[in-house]
């Protein structure tokens with residue numbers, strides 16, 4: 469049955485195919501944990517992705533009703549999604565900008581005051597008011613591909629708004645500027661959002677990203693170090709997510725060595741590290757005692773236009789091996805570490 473979608477549900481972007489496939493796999497294995505939430509008129513308030521995933525998994529969805537006011541419905545959607553999904557700061561700015569366009573009875577239609585001001589929306593989403601204003605420019609004037617790139621965090625909301633202003637808000641010119649910018653963009657192998665979602669699900673929050681990009685951080689972490697900070701020379705602690713820099717000239721060896729040292733001293737309590745799956749290297753040997761997930765197929769990194777030309781592995785350092793394996797099983801083949809008696813043979 470086709471469901472009407474509440475405009476409130478549309479303030480958050482739909483999941484991409486990898487995330488949706490994972491959700492469908494999880495629903496197939498474990499059933500639908502959270503029911504789909506409907507407004508009294510039957511419109512979907514929360515759970516558009518769960519509905520699509522149920523259809524793929526051929527699982528009958530369950531529904532509950534949310535009968536609160538429009539303002540309460542907005543608050544509910546923001547609360548539930550902010551805990552659930554990893555969104556870059558720029559993607560959150562777009563959500564905040566959409567949030568600030570709602571009035572009683574739907575999207576702003578002229579004279580009616582908004583249910584939430586831009587300042588309220590900025591606070592709710594943890595972004596600056598300036599980012600919300602930039603988000604509004606993007607929503608109002610950007611072609612779909614540019615909105616999509618901001619949503620995915622591939623271009624900062626501020627840069628997108630500047631590009632739009634430079635093109636005099638002419639959509640055709642904006643699209644052309646964007647295409648040129650993209651063609652000259654570099655690839656840094658940013659971690660795909662569906663992988664970060666799993667990391668956040670396991671950790672709750674990431675305490676440190678020691679190898680973060682310049683500018684707006686791609687990974688949401690409490691602390692992050694960029695090249696200018698030199699993450700390798702800092703002390704690491706808490707729950708760490710590491711996707712270290714490496715290329716054909718440089719190996720991730722020093723980063724792996726640092727991670728194992730910090731974990732062994734106990735300063736790092738848990739970590740997940742994304743690496744090329746080169747099993748015949750000295751640095752991979754150092755990770756031998758830890759659980760890992762060999763990612764099925766080829767990953768599409770966050771800033772790349774095509775799939776990575778290499779296989780990748782996610783290594784987990786921590787005590788919750790079973791939870792890691794249960795969660796990351798959706799991505800590929802997972803292996804827990806062997807108990808000491810058998811590994812000693």
Ligand SMILES: C[S@@+](CC[C@H](N)C(=O)[O-])C[C@H]1O[C@@H](n2cnc3c(N)ncnc32)[C@H](O)[C@@H]1O
Pocket residue numbers: 656657658659677678679680681682686687693694695696697698699700710711712713714770
């Ligand atoms: C593979 S990217 C990962 C970016 C992001 N953390 C992620 O997971 O998508 C590695 C990043 O490390 C940064 N980097 C390079 N040398 C660094 C250093 N010494 N300290 C901290 N970051 C560094 C690079 O600029 C690059 O953005």
